Amino acid sequence: MNEMNEELIIKKAQLFKDKQEQVHIETKSGIFYNGTINYIGADFIEIYDRKLGATWVFFQEIIILEHFLERVKEGGRNGEKE
16 A cells, blocks of 8 residues: 655645544554544644544554544444444
8 A cells, every 4th residue: 555645644634633524544553543633743643533532643654544434334223333
């Protein structure tokens, strides 16, 4: 998988932060985070992860930064979440 460059990460992070949209971040080590971006530093993003709380993720570790979409159970009633 192609790594995202730092400039693209910053642009996408700023857009998601400004809109306060939920994001999904995956790292080179296979760890992922889902939550909102609180702060963009010189070389990191502070994300408020839904399970872990406030966490820093360094730009050099990020391979995916995208809008977070919750999965819905197949056949679930009234949009039950997985």
